Amino acid sequence: MRRVIAASAATAALSLPLVLSTPASAADDASVVVVHGVPGLTVDVYGSADDSYSADEALLQDFEPGTVTDPVSLPGGTYNLAVFPAGGDPSGDPAIEATGVEVPAGANISVVAHLNADGDPVLTPFVNDVDPVAAGEARIVVRHTAAAPAVDILAGGEPVFTGLTNPNEDSADLPTGSVSAAVALAGTTDPVIGPADLDLAEGTSTIVYAYGSAEDDTLALAVQTIGGLHSSPSGVPSGTADLPADRTPFALTAIAVIALAAAGATGLRAKRTRA
Template sequence: MTRTRTLGLATVAGAGALLALGATPATAADTATVSVLHAVPDTPVDVYANGERLIDDFQPGTLTDPLQLPAGSYDLALFPADAADGSGAPLLAADGVAVPAGANATVVAHLTAEGRPALTPFVNDTSAVPAGQGRVVVRHVAAAPAVDVRAGGQVVAPDLANPDEATLEVPAGTVSADVVLAGTDTVAIGPADLTVAEGATTAVYAWGSEEAGYQLAVQMIDGAGSAPSGVPAGTAGLADDDGLPLPLLGLSALGLAGAGLAARRLATTRA
């Protein structure tokens, strides 16, 4: 049975006091692109940045549209939905999160493998991919041990632990994907059909808990296109003429840089 989860002020596993977002392009404007995913089951929240309400009544499983935020340092806090002006102790907080100009990131409120609340920022790779290809990023943010991610029945991201990610470049098309417990055939999530768009990054989040159930959230991130050098031949997708899945290309497990966002009472400031 699903029960309401109360987030505590325990230690938050995350990606350090600074978002490791890479170098800022020389031509970048003084803004950053930030999306927010709410992946804590059973807990609607209001999201505050520097003491101002950024997102109202944020429901679990919801991903915001990309937000254009001024570059700078942010104190982030999550309060119970509709708390009066962010009063009282936050459910979850992280101070001094640096957002450089030109960055593209997704901040995820989720549970650690042990079921504790966490805020984890992920860098979204918007670099070019080869013509006819798309980038798939799988991110483990569920209260669960390590998992294997499969596409067409083949393991393409083995032993993926919370809050790590794996990146693949694959032919554009549709692939059937599922998530199994690492080293087993025990399905935790899926199977589900995943559409991979040419020239885009598709981020897939495995989130939830055993109590509330495990789910997938999908984020489409533009900006990874490349000019075609020719017309790709053959079928688009991950199956050959015999219906057997082709290997996924460019698998590289990426650890999230840094660790240790501390959850604490937010000293509310005004921007």
Template sequence: MLVAALAAAAGVATTTVAATVAQAAPGSAPATAELFVVQGLPDRALDVVVDGRTVAEDVATSEVVGPFEVPVGARTLTVSDDGEVVLESSVTSAAGESHDVVVHQATSSSAPPVTTVFDNDLTAVPRGKSRLTVAHTAAVAPADIRVDGEVLFANVANGESLEVVVPAGTYAVDIVPTGQEGPAVLGPLDLQVRGGSVTQVYAVGDPEAQSMNVATHVLSTSTSGSAAPDLVDTGSGGQAVGATPAHGTAWEPVRSLALLR
């Protein structure tokens, strides 16, 4: 499974399926947002429903589907496996926002799956650089995220992430138990990042079940011509080195939430 993860990360691959969930009325300005759904549950092929409408079917582990254009406000996301509802969550967006909604395991693999929403920051990056996000969405206790052997984010909990701006190139990314050199829970992965992009990497799966993997989502963004430091640490949760906390939003499954029409 790790060999497949390395291959996926090295190629910075992502699967996308475009769909429109709702359209603005004729003559009015669109008041919409966009959602991508990241499938982080091992050994499943999931169907994705937004506000009662199926937008993707048979989504395999580590696939990213979208963008799905949705009206602003609270939307109901329902994920099912062979007709059985896995979870339902409410996702709220404002006009023009873009989010990755990751369906993944909780820290305990025996707990019900959860969704965590990560904002897609599409603001300009300096020319020749990329915004790299690494998120902990696996059935693993709090861990350290390392880039090129350096701990950039310590004690990261399930549902939290690290964001850095780096020069385009190849980086070794791995996740190790908090305060330990190893063995690695995932990686090291040789991750290629290109300039003028946002690269989001989600660790998914359960090491005890040997199902650890990565889902990678790459989005293009504009660039600026001004110079910038080689590394700027930001991120969410844990203890980032020189970083300001700001994390994704997690929803526990809502068992009886009625679908919005």
């Protein structure tokens, strides 16, 4: 049975060697990172101006779960993309498809391909808070993107964010230093993910994603870091890391961005085939 998942508040974008619209100036480029948080779904990504995808023109191949891309500057404009299971025929039905997508210039966004609370694959964009932090402080952001009930985020074994549900987030500015973070079901202190040691450096935002499925025992963490927040409200994102998987390097012309928030954009749908 095929289920169609609609993402009414999200649109999609793709970092392409082929620009599908008139580029904005570099100062107006969006900065976008994508997090792959759908266990068991390795994908190929294609881009096109006319929804015709050629098997020998994949922009990204074998994009694996647990991967966080490096940030990429994306000119504002209109983009099409299709995401297919890795090695699949791009003339068939894509796992995720977006057409005629308007990408707003100047945005700083992280996008997660993940499971919703019911276990269906969805695309959720998060607009990153890049306001400056005070001297000697860092920002920590936690995002629930797992097929799991409400959770508490623990630091040093104590709950610091409570009752977080998919696909919501919470954040705080804290003194710099090392924090041992874990995820537990709401109201408990027995970790279901982690603990993982986080280094909260001055002037950074550390974003922690809980992804995977509690039912399938695939829960994991991914971590993204944004730097430059001690001096400018438009800090440039730094490199990223993911837990527990190793980072996968990408060629500069083959970094895919799966979704982007934009008011009034249309044409996004996500498809999942189930037995």
